[in-house]
Amino acid sequence: MGTSIVLTEKPSQARNVQAAVGSKFGRVIALRGHMLRLAEPEEVNDAWKTWDYSLLRPEGGFYPFRRDTQFGKGALLKELEQAIPQADRVIIATDCDREGQAIGENLLRYFKFRGQAMRVMFNAEDEKSLREAFDRMTPNSEHLPLYQSAVARVQLDQIANFTATRVVTLALKPAGMRGAMGMGRVKTPTMAIVCRRQLEIAGFKPRAYYDLWVDLEHAGQVVRLTHVPKDEARFFDQAEANGVVAPLSSWSGAVRVVTERKRQAPPKLPHLPTLQAKAGGWGWSAKRTLDTAQSLYETHKVTTYPRADNRYLPEVEIDNAGAMLAGLAGLPFVQVGYVEPTIRKGKAGHFSDAMLAGSSHHAIVPNIKTVDRWADAYQAMTADERRLFELIARTYLAAIGPDREYDRTEFSIEVNKRKFSVAGTVERVPGWREAMGLGDSPAAAEDGEDEGSAVLPPWKDGAQAAATGSGLSDKVTKPPAQFTEGTLIIAMEEAWRYAEDPAMVEKLKEAKGIGTTATRDTIIDGLKKQGYLAVEKGGKLSATPLALGLYHELMKDCPEWLDPAVTAEMEMALDEIQRGTVEPRAVINDALVKTEKLIQCMKSRADHGGPLQVQVKQPPSAAMLNAAKAKAKREGVALPRGAASDAAVCREFLGPRPEGNAPTEGQMKFAREIAQALGAELDETTLGDRRELSKWIDQNKDKMPRDETLDVPTSKQVALAEKIAGSKGLEIPAETLRSKSSLSKWIDANSDRTKGRKPSAKRGARK
Numbered sequence: 001m002g003t004s005i006v007l008t009e010k011p012s013q014a015r016n017v018q019a020a021v022g023s024k025f026g027r028v029i030a031l032r033g034h035m036l037r038l039a040e041p042e043e044v045n046d047a048w049k050t051w052d053y054s055l056l057r058p059e060g061g062f063y064p065f066r067r068d069t070q071f072g073k074g075a076l077l078k079e080l081e082q083a084i085p086q087a088d089r090v091i092i093a094t095d096c097d098r099e100g101q102a103i104g105e106n107l108l109r110y111f112k113f114r115g116q117a118m119r120v121m122f123n124a125e126d127e128k129s130l131r132e133a134f135d136r137m138t139p140n141s142e143h144l145p146l147y148q149s150a151v152a153r154v155q156l157d158q159i160a161n162f163t164a165t166r167v168v169t170l171a172l173k174p175a176g177m178r179g180a181m182g183m184g185r186v187k188t189p190t191m192a193i194v195c196r197r198q199l200e201i202a203g204f205k206p207r208a209y210y211d212l213w214v215d216l217e218h219a220g221q222v223v224r225l226t227h228v229p230k231d232e233a234r235f236f237d238q239a240e241a242n243g244v245v246a247p248l249s250s251w252s253g254a255v256r257v258v259t260e261r262k263r264q265a266p267p268k269l270p271h272l273p274t275l276q277a278k279a280g281g282w283g284w285s286a287k288r289t290l291d292t293a294q295s296l297y298e299t300h301k302v303t304t305y306p307r308a309d310n311r312y313l314p315e316v317e318i319d320n321a322g323a324m325l326a327g328l329a330g331l332p333f334v335q336v337g338y339v340e341p342t343i344r345k346g347k348a349g350h351f352s353d354a355m356l357a358g359s360s361h362h363a364i365v366p367n368i369k370t371v372d373r374w375a376d377a378y379q380a381m382t383a384d385e386r387r388l389f390e391l392i393a394r395t396y397l398a399a400i401g402p403d404r405e406y407d408r409t410e411f412s413i414e415v416n417k418r419k420f421s422v423a424g425t426v427e428r429v430p431g432w433r434e435a436m437g438l439g440d441s442p443a444a445a446e447d448g449e450d451e452g453s454a455v456l457p458p459w460k461d462g463a464q465a466a467a468t469g470s471g472l473s474d475k476v477t478k479p480p481a482q483f484t485e486g487t488l489i490i491a492m493e494e495a496w497r498y499a500e501d502p503a504m505v506e507k508l509k510e511a512k513g514i515g516t517t518a519t520r521d522t523i524i525d526g527l528k529k530q531g532y533l534a535v536e537k538g539g540k541l542s543a544t545p546l547a548l549g550l551y552h553e554l555m556k557d558c559p560e561w562l563d564p565a566v567t568a569e570m571e572m573a574l575d576e577i578q579r580g581t582v583e584p585r586a587v588i589n590d591a592l593v594k595t596e597k598l599i600q601c602m603k604s605r606a607d608h609g610g611p612l613q614v615q616v617k618q619p620p621s622a623a624m625l626n627a628a629k630a631k632a633k634r635e636g637v638a639l640p641r642g643a644a645s646d647a648a649v650c651r652e653f654l655g656p657r658p659e660g661n662a663p664t665e666g667q668m669k670f671a672r673e674i675a676q677a678l679g680a681e682l683d684e685t686t687l688g689d690r691r692e693l694s695k696w697i698d699q700n701k702d703k704m705p706r707d708e709t710l711d712v713p714t715s716k717q718v719a720l721a722e723k724i725a726g727s728k729g730l731e732i733p734a735e736t737l738r739s740k741s742s743l744s745k746w747i748d749a750n751s752d753r754t755k756g757r758k759p760s761a762k763r764g765a766r767k
Contacts (some may be wrong), residue, residue: 002088005029006120007104009094011725011732012298013125017093020130025091029083032073034099036065036106038158051170053599055592056163061585062151063158065110072743075717084111092140093120093133095360097309098578099516101143102150108140119143123356124314125305126368132316149577152584156570159588160185160595164561171602171609172553174546177616181550182530185567185591186492186515187523188554191532192562193491193498194483195543195551204479209234210241211473214248214420216255216413218465221457223411225420226473241472248415248470257461259409266398266432269350269363270391271308272517273489278391280486283539284384286521289486292384293364296392300377300385301370303392309517310359312352318343320368321400327371328397331378333390336434341400350399365396394435401432409456424456482540489520495568504565511575514567531616534645544645549612557601560594617642620650623692628653668693674700717743724750 004026008014014030041048041056044063048056058064067077084090090113092104101119108117117140122133164183173181212227212235235241270278272290279289293306321341328334345351356362366374381389405428412421459465483491491497492515496508515523524541527533532547543551551562560566570591576582620628620643628650632639642649671693674680680700686692721743725732732746 003086004089004091005083005087006091006093007031007107009033009100009103013093013095015725016125016127017130020127021134025134026087026089027083028093029080031094031103031107032071032076034103034106035068035073035077035080036110037068038063038154039066041162051166053167053170053603054163055159055596055599056166057159057592061588062155065106080107081111084108084113087113087115089116089118091118091120091134091137093122096121096123097358097360098146098150098153098574099518100360101146102154105140105143105147117141123310123359124316124362126316126320128319129314129316145578145580148584149574152577152587153574156588156591157185160592161187163595164188164598167599167602168550171606172550172612174549174612174614174616177531177546178618179530181546182526182532183561184523185570186519187527188561189495189514189564189567190488190492190523191527191543191547192551192554193488193564194533194541195547195562197480197483198543198548201479201482206479207236207477208238209236209475209477210238211235211475212241212245212248212418212420212470213473214245214251214413214470215468216411216465217468218255218459218463219457221459222468223422223454223456223459225411225413225422227418227420235472238472244416244418245470245472248420249467251413251415251470252466253413253464254462255459255465256412257409257459257463258412259407261428262406262408264404264406264431265344265348266350266401266403266435267395268311269313269365269399270395271311271363272306273493273520274311275364275388275391276521277486277490279388280484280489280539282387284486285525285535285539286485286489287525288384289388290521292388296381296385296389297367300381300389302367302374302377302389304363304365304367305361306364307518308361308364309512310356310361311363312355313350313362313365314356315345315351315353317362318345318351323371324366324368324396325400327368327374328366328393330375331393332375333437334393334397334435336397336401338401338431338434342402343400364392366393390437394437397435398432401435402429404431404433405429411456411459422454422456424454482536482542484539484541485521485524488524488541492520492523492564495564498563499565499568504569508565508568508572511568511572514564514571529619531619534617544617545614546612546616549614553605553612558594558598561598566594617646617648619645620647621686621692621696623686623689623695624650624654670701671697717747721747 006017006025006028008017008028008030010033011030014028018028043066044058045056048054067074069077084107090108092101092108094100094104104119105117107113118137119140119142120133120137121143122129124130161184165180168183169180213224215222215224229235235244268274272293275293276284276286276289279292280286284292290306293303296303297306321343325339325341329336329339343349343351347355350363370377378386378389407426407428408423409426410421410423412419414420481487493513495513496505496511499505499508524533527547528535531544532550534542534544536542554561570587573582573587573590577584577587624647625644628639628643631654640649640653643653644650671686674697686696717740721732724747732743
């Protein structure tokens with residue numbers, strides 16, 4: 001074998017591969033995710049520069065690829081352009097999902113590689129797993145269906161989402177709205193989930209209902225038993241309820257007493273959606289949870305990859321359980337009595353190779369590689385990082401803990417085929433629950449079904465008791481709860497709940513919902529930024545008038561654009577491509593039928609209805625909101641209601657801007673050049689304030705397409721930086737990789753050769 005190279009998806013993955021196999025299989029090159037992008041519509045067809053009601057599908061059906069030169073990728077692409085065609089063998093060692101397959105294979109196709117292409121598949125990045133994965137590498141051609149699935153997904157999204165956004169914007173965009181009305185195969189059904197819930201809440205009418213109770217006395221002790229029917233079996237008629245419960249006041253007879261010794265296994269390990277759902281209960285946004293998890297992974301290196309899509313661990317991790325238990329037991333928030341791990345394998349357990357099949361990343365757990373640094377890292381963490389790390393650590397510790405054992409005792413009587421009962425539990429062996437903490441710990445366990453918490457007297461089965469009274473407990477039905485970002489992510493994952501056909505419900509339970517673990521928080525964040533979703537007190541999400549207007553309009557003729565189950569079915573079709581049972585073009589053609597239908601609906605709306613008649617609230621810029629928060633803090637007042645979601649409210653609170661703060665002509669010209677290059681829009685608030693416009697320019701100027709020779713790091717710089725990062729276990733910030741000067745400073749700051757060396761006059765002047 002001649003020249004061989006290994007392509008990994010990211011620098012951290014490259015370091016893990018190097019640690020496991022070194023250069024045995026050739027030079028390891030760290031990619032930066034997707035190195036290629038699809039061409040924009042106007043790059044394919046000049047006529048598409050003007051928005052109209054066209055289906056944006058290129059001749060031949062597929063969009064071509066272009067080089068993505070942003071964020072320092074241009075230099076790496078030049079390096080790949082040399083390395084890939086000259087290699088005899090390329091080994092793709094990216095994530096094992098369809099996106100990972102596309103990241104590697106797209107490059108081989110783009111650079112017309114003609115050598116031997118191999119594929120390494122793994123879902124754990126410890127050294128043993130990686131070595132075994134490289135030993136069993138297979139020809140990349142065996143994974144063609146996986147690649148075809150990725151191609152179908154990205155091409156479908158490009159055609160459908162761009163087309164839908166254009167036609168809906170042309171037909172429905174309300175007066176006073178800036179920007180486009182974004183539409184998406186995943187985005188729009190996600191918006192619809194919140195709209196549907198909001199309409200349910202708005203249309204909810206509380207109903208009074210009644211639970212029944214009877215007090216029984218035996219041996220001088222009184223216990224209350226209740227009859228609590230569920231849902232429509234409840235007693236909504238007070239007279240009917242009284243007719244059932246009144247005769248019980250004179251009841252006497254034997255009480256059935258049943259005590260069972262029960263065992264309860266620990267909960268599943270977390271993946272990203274479960275962390276986001278749990279933290280949503282703390283008032284965290286999905287992004288806050290991901291950012292905190294990313295910091296634990298990248299900065300402190302105490303947890304495994306955060307964008308996990310699976311709740312199992314590979315069976316090779318069983319060997320680490322003892323060391324993990326010992327390491328966790330030394331942390332200040334952990335108090336457990338067990339010293340040996342309990343291993344549970346298979347679907348009902350926590351370690352299962354079979355349940356990891358097709359997943360790129362296993363459950364999120366503490367990182368065994370840094371076990372000796374956990375205690376020190378914990379002391380250096382922020383409050384958010386500690387809270388999330390505790391949850392991850394406790395959940396793993398619970399997973400390897402013994403079963404909980406408890407006695408459940410139930411007292412019951414049956415009257416006219418209606419059961420009245422009360423239950424209580426007595427803990428015998430707390431088991432894994434020790435790991436989850438006590439009291440109101442933020443990492444307290446979710447124990448599942450309520451087994452009862454009443455304190456019961458020691459009655460024997462058949463105890464003779466007599467009623468001392470009976471009656472009704474007044475209750476009122478409650479509306480469904482508003483979504484938080486965490487519960488919305490779970491709803492996206494469980495899209496089967498929105499299917500009406502029972503057979504489809506069961507089928508979709510095997511699917512992965514809508515969106516992916518890596519994109520769901522971004523989708524929600526995009527819906528907020530585009531004015532479709534607003535965040536209320538306590539992190540609750542509500543649909544804006546714009547979202548509700550779009551929802552009602554699409555419900556008339558194109559409800560399939562709002563249906564999460566339809567999108568989930570589409571995801572299943574992509575999985576069928578992956579299994580090799582359907583052709584990619586057929587799946588794309590079928591899916592685009594609803595896009596073509598949307599085009600006709602929006603044409604008709606434009607001719608006969610016109611734009612949505614809704615008042616659009618534009619969210620304030622980050623700078624404006626920060627200024628409002630600072631003013632509220634200075635003056636000791638609360639931020640006005642709506643200020644975080646409505647620029648007008650925020651502007652009114654800030655009051656008139658001081659004189660002399662208008663941007664210069666040069667500043668405005670540069671900002672408009674950036675906006676034009678990026679296809680972005682500048683709002684009036686930003687254009688009217690020098691400081692805000694300056695911040696906007698700083699945030700966006702690096703995103704402009706630019707001459708790669710100006711300030712892009714050289715391949716030698718990138719290679720040197722990666723070598724330093726690998727030797728010291730560091731991460732190179734993404735923004736540093738965008739700039740030659742920034743990367744040079746990073747190398748200077750982290751290279752042993754430059755530490756303690758005085759800068760030259762030239763370098764010092766530059767600084």
